[in-house]
């Protein structure tokens with residue numbers, strides 16, 4: 312290999328030497344010819360030839376540079392113009408923002424909270440700060456390239472920057488601009504000053520079903536209960552029953568016609584609505600709960616059957632009368648005993664309840680479950696996950712709040728931790744609906760207000776029963792005497808039955824009334840007012 316390389320080098324050297332001798336011979340010949348032609352001395356000939364060659368070289372270099380510049384000028388100009396536009400587009404707003412004075416408080420708070428970048432500002436001419444009766448309202452535009460969602464996602468951190476808690480801060484987006492943000496920072500902890508219960512008119516004009524006041528005193532609720540169910544959780548004595556009494560009152564005022572199925576697991580929480588309920592039970596027996604669930608599942612199945620039939624016959628899908636199944640204290644109904652049989656029954660109850668809640672989508676049956684024990688085994692996860700709306704009053708820990716609001720609740724937008732609520736301000740709740748959280752306080756209506764609404768409803772129901780029918784006479788008789796129960800021997804003569812034989816009398820009266828359910832009270836067999844009303848309603 313080395314020998315080959317050495318031979319190649321000596322070959323190259325010999326070639327180059329021969330070439331150099333050739334060039335020297337030609338140069339010498341050319342110089343001799345010039346000397347001969349011009350008749351100059353040798354030094355003058357050499358200098359003249361060298362000068363002429365240098366001048367020629369310089370001329371060639373000038374010509375080449377000129378041509379290159381001409382070729383390059385046009386694309387460069389276009390490129391430069393493009394670059395200038397891009398720079399002005401990119402830098403335009405920034406330069407503008409740099410020029411506009413920044414709002415110091417908002418810029419500092421939002422930069423440190425990581426809502427806007429260090430180089431960005433909240434422009435002073437795009438922000439207003441107004442002192443309201445309940446708090447300070449910040450209305451501003453976030454910089455271009457940001458939206459209100461950037462603020463919403465970090466609301467807790469922003470609250471910290473303002474020196475308050477997340478509970479002190481509410482946020483509203485604007486309908487006209489994605490960049491507009493309205494932040495209200497409360498002067499004092501939420502609901503420190505109570506708001507008066509709403510009037511009938513306020514309830515009637517609310518777009519949807521109101522569930523309480525928000526922190527500014529505005530009514531807040533859900534747009535509809537159509538295709539939706541609600542789970543309400545919170546520790547004992549926090550205001551669940553009061554809140555649900557408020558919800559039923561609002562439904563009676565503004566929801567039109569509906570049927571109420573009430574299960575009072577605490578025995579007297581929902582009693583006020585007994586006279587207008589289609590079915591009212593006061594019991595903590597899981598069998599009673601299960602029976603109601605199965606009755607409603609039966610109704611749901613028959614409604615689904617009617618929908619199917621309508622579709623098959625190419626007719627419009629029927630509109631069903633809404634049904635509300637409201638259960639005050641549901642936790643014990645899912646609890647299972649130690650035996651296999653009891654465990655199977657608990658599983659079956661959970662399964663039937665899950666089915667009922669999930670089917671509410673089309674069947675028009677909305678379930679409202681309340682529990683003071685939001686734990687995994689109190690409300691099975693498969694049941695909880697079916698609730699579109701969830702509410703949580705004060706609970707002792709974030710973990711319990713997750714059981715009520717969902718395992719991923721704290722990863723949602725601007726969550727509110729129910730464990731931070733003041734347990735001494737009753738009725739406060741985090742409402743989680745349609746992916747958004749709102750802090751509200753349920754209504755605490757006066758008893759008289761609720762009674763008036765209930766009486767009005769039951770009078771309306773009564774008016775639907777044709778006049779002069781024995782059923783209506785019996786209901787009016789009981790109402791005029793102010794009793795909830797009347798025995799057969801007391802009622803029969805008033806309706807013109809003068810039979811002495813108790814069996815025949817009872818049979819005749821039941822036939823005359825059309826066959827409502829009888830009830831055996833401590834004074835003997837007879838009729839309850841609520842059963843007669845429910846019977847009349849089912850018939851109408």
Ligand SMILES: Nc1ncnc2c1ncn2[C@@H]1O[C@H](COP(=O)(O)OP(=O)(O)OP(=O)(O)O)[C@@H](O)[C@H]1O
Nearest residue numbers: 546547548549550551552553683737738753754755
């Ligand atoms: N929005 C409210 N405003 C004022 N007081 C309220 C409000 N809600 C509830 N309260 C009061 O708080 C107390 C407890 O209310 P409530 O019975 O509704 O709680 P609960 O959560 O259903 O309790 P439990 O589960 O122990 O039955 C009652 O004295 C009630 O008057």
